[in-house]
Amino acid sequence: MGDGTLIQGRYRLLERIGRGGMGEVWRARDESLGRRVAVKCLKPLGTQHDHSFTRVLRERFRREARVAASLQHRGVTVVHDFGESDGVLFLVMELLDGRDLSRLLEDNRHHPLPVPDVVDIAEQVASALAYTHEQGIVHRDLKPANIVRLTDGNVKICDFGIARLGHDVGFTARLTGTGIAMGTPHYMSPEQIGGDDVDRRSDLYSLGCVLYEIATGIPPFDLDDAWAILVGHRDTEPEPPRTHRAELPAYLDRIILDLLAKRPEQRPDDARELGRRITAGRAVTAYAPAVPAPRTRAPQLVGGRAVLPSWTHGMTTGHKATGTGPRATPPDPAAGLSGEWIPRPAGDEAAAPVPEERPDPGPEAVAALAARHGAGLSLGRLGRWEEAGEVHRAVADERERLLGPDHPDTLSSRYEAAFTLSRTGHAADALRAYKRVAEARIRVLGTDHADTLAVRQEMAYTLGRLGRYADAHQVYTSVLAARERVMGADHPDTLRCRHNLAFNLGRLGRPGDAHRLAREVAAARARVLGPHHPDTLVTRYEVAYELSRLDRWQEALLTYREVAEARERALGPDHPDTLAARYEIGISLGRLGRSTEALALYEELVADRTRAQGPEHPETLRARHGLGVNLGRLGRWAQALAEAREVCAVRERVLGPDHPDTLVSHREVAVGLGWLGRWAEALTEYRRVATARERLLGPDHPDTLTGRDDEAHCLEQLGRGAEAVELYRRVAALRSAGAG
Missing domain, CATH: 1.10.510.10 (Transferase(Phosphotransferase) domain 1)
Known part of the structure; x- marks a missing residue:
């Protein structure tokens, strides 16, 4: 068989598109009907095969033809013809695109x-x-x-x-x-x-x-x-x-x-x-979506509570790998910064650059910049990141003018400016800023200096925020090796790096490895810092999260409960970290089918968050969303719909109409409408979500495609099958293009 061969005076072979153990498949043209087809030909067998073997293979081929030709279903390849030509058995099928x-x-x-x-x-x-x-x-x-x-x-x-x-x-x-x-x-x-x-x-x-x-x-x-x-x-x-x-x-x-x-x-x-x-x-x-877990939280301060141990003052809350990141303990603003620059010793990995000679800025100017730097840190602790960023950028520019671009104080301000970029949603800009600081610190201080390792660890965290988990893993592994070599395996900064590495392993789709490493870090932190230290509890929280990703919900529930109880004792019942752990307990209960208990928990959590943070705080609204989801799981769809609409209205006003949480609420409204049989109204909501996601994320983003799938499902329920099929096809084409 070769290009141009004409079989039975009708099927012209054009291009071989497949080859198997017993046959070849060709792209061909049906000269009689003028259409493209696929032709499968059984290879001619040499004399080394006995006649019984040949007979079986021929019978098998004819059998495929008879079987396939008898099937008429859109999920089965159509067979048009079969026969034998010049001793070659052939099967003519539709050409699949x-x-x-x-x-x-x-x-x-x-x-x-x-x-x-x-x-x-x-x-x-x-x-x-x-x-x-x-x-x-x-x-x-x-x-x-x-x-x-x-x-x-x-x-x-x-x-x-x-x-x-x-x-x-x-x-x-x-x-x-x-x-x-x-x-x-x-x-x-x-x-x-x-x-x-x-x-x-x-x-x-x-x-x-x-x-x-x-x-x-x-x-x-x-x-x-x-x-x-x-x-x-x-x-x-x-x-x-x-x-x-x-x-x-x-x-x-x-x-x-x-x-x-x-x-x-x-x-x-x-x-x-x-x-x-x-x-x-x-x-x-x-x-009936599960409530999305809040994995990123802005640092917050809680003061004035007698229940807080002294080591909690100034700490930031939330998930270490996504909240505070791998930062070292912030400097004391009152102490100021050194105005003295001492380059690393010559011969330490590379020759230190000779600092540019500059006029002495004077102790008053250095002290004033240190005070402004401290003010920027304080703004950050209050969550006022935009203002903090403006302060740090201005101080960095002034320090560069007075002290030089590679002075440690200048680099410290550049570091803090990058940190504010990461906390205001500008991860790509933050990564570029961190990279410049890292390069300068390597040049001035050396690769193993604590400040160099701190900025490299922050780079890894930011890479993770950008979804570049493989790159983040490589940086974390390198930084961890240096920290263990320089600081020791049990140093708090080493353990923080290991914690972040565990978190990143989970994002790489390795929850088993993430769980094992998180357990090891939790045990080490308990030994070094104490079982109730916030860092220990943060890692135990991560252990619980990875258990949930492994579908080990019962174990996750028990761990979250232990973390919540320990946080309540150490931090108080209204501390954001305590409330976050209680929220995860609700998710676990829901996943275990214990929606009645989950509903009761969310009702209490809504009340506590309202008292501690206000009725319109995003986390209060997240708890109310969870409450509505579990109302639906219990079949109380009228109440679930009312709750979803109220949360949606508040989110739209507080967060904006295009915020992801607002769109999730619109979708939950549509879910409730669908379960109540009000498909025309549900269609309006689903389209609103899909259109907004397409505008914000692009037409081929997975969330957009999910929204379009919802819309198509709704069209089906309304009896508009042709429109549904067309929309499903569009979505399938986009998914196929994305996969390619």
Whole structure:
């Protein structure tokens, strides 16, 4: 076969687009109808194969044609024709405009596909399998290479070459009894490996293997040796997908593990049941969202309370890896800064630069700048970051003029100016500013100086804020090695770096590693600082968070409760960190299905936050949002809708109409309207959210696409199927383009 070959005077081969063990697939043109098709040709066999072997292969090929031609479903590749030409068997199929899942993974460097795409593929393949199984056909070789995702988002199953017709078991046994490998090791069910009879549940097992791979980037038994893979399928329980990728929805993790059950009777009974479970899980995720956890908080001061130990004064609250970051203890504003610049000793890694000769600025000018620097720090402690940034930039410019650009005091002001940029949402600008300070401190002070390590650690934190977790991991690892070498493993700054490294591991999709490291840091901080020190409790809070990402909600709940109780004793019941831990307890209760308890907790939390922070504080509104979500979970949708509308109105006024929290509230309003059957009103809300997200985040951002999915679902409920299908296709195309 070659370019230009004409088969049966009708199908002209144009370009080979695939090659397998027994055949080739060509892009071709149907000269009679003027359309593009795909032609699969069985390779001619040499004389080394005996006639019985050849006969089996030919029968297998004809069998694929008959099986495939009998299927009429949008999720199954259409077969137009088949026959034999000059001793070559051929099969003519529709030409698919898309990529098979194996190619998608390769193009994505074997990174997992986006979660919405995994769910969409699962749902479509389940529908196609339900149809084929109802026709009495089992595929028996389901794998990523045999599932194609088209550019319009539709998914099709291909290659029924070893499919089994339910009424023809004996003939299939003769086909598979020839020693020909039937199936692919990475995706074969235990009963298929053992040579037992297979039914539709074997295809479900193979689908579980496929979903595992596209959801995590690796198959469930990622081994090089084929025999080891087969033994793994037969004897070894797979690791839960969420151990490889924490953001996978819990329901999807559970479905995949159920599909991979060793015994067929432990799997879903059929593909229809599987499809219902996927739809139900997606509906819960889409329409009854969990309250988002507040992972970033601005530093705050709490004073005047006798309950606070002395070491809490001046501390900042919130998650160390996302709140205070890796800053060292701020200098005492009253002490001022040194006006003396002592370069690092010559020979310390690189020659120190010779400072530029400048007129002595005088002690009064140095003291005045130190006082202004302290004022900037005080503004920051009060959360007035914009004003603090203006002060630090002005002081930095003046210090540079009087002391020089590389003077430690100048660099200290530049450092603080960068810090204010990070706290006002300008992470990219902050990173550039930190980089300049780091370069100067390395040049002047050396790579292992505490100030150099502090700014490099802050760079790592900012990289994480920008979503560059791999880069952040590299910097944290380097800084940690230096801190351990210079300061020792138990120094508070070393432990802070290890804490941030643990947090970043979680963001890299390694919750198991993050959990283990956070536990180690919590134990070390308890030993060095005490079990009730805020830093110890912050790390225990992180331990609880990683437990939740591992779906170990009961353990997370117990840990959050212990942290909340310890914070209440040490910091007081109204301290923001105490209230934050109580909020996480509510999330855990909800996730455990204990919505009645969660509702009671949120009612108390709303009252306490209102008293401590005011009725319109963002965290008060977040607690009210959680209250509304749990009202919905308990089926009290009229109350849930009223609560969502009130919170939405306040957020719109306080935070602005386009703030992410405001949009979340609009979506919750739509959820309530939908559950109450008021789909026309729900459509207005969903469109408002999707349009705002498209304007702010772009048309292909995951949150925008989720909003458009909500809109399409609503259109379906209103009976506007054509509009829904068109919108689903647009969303699928954008997702496909993003994945590519």
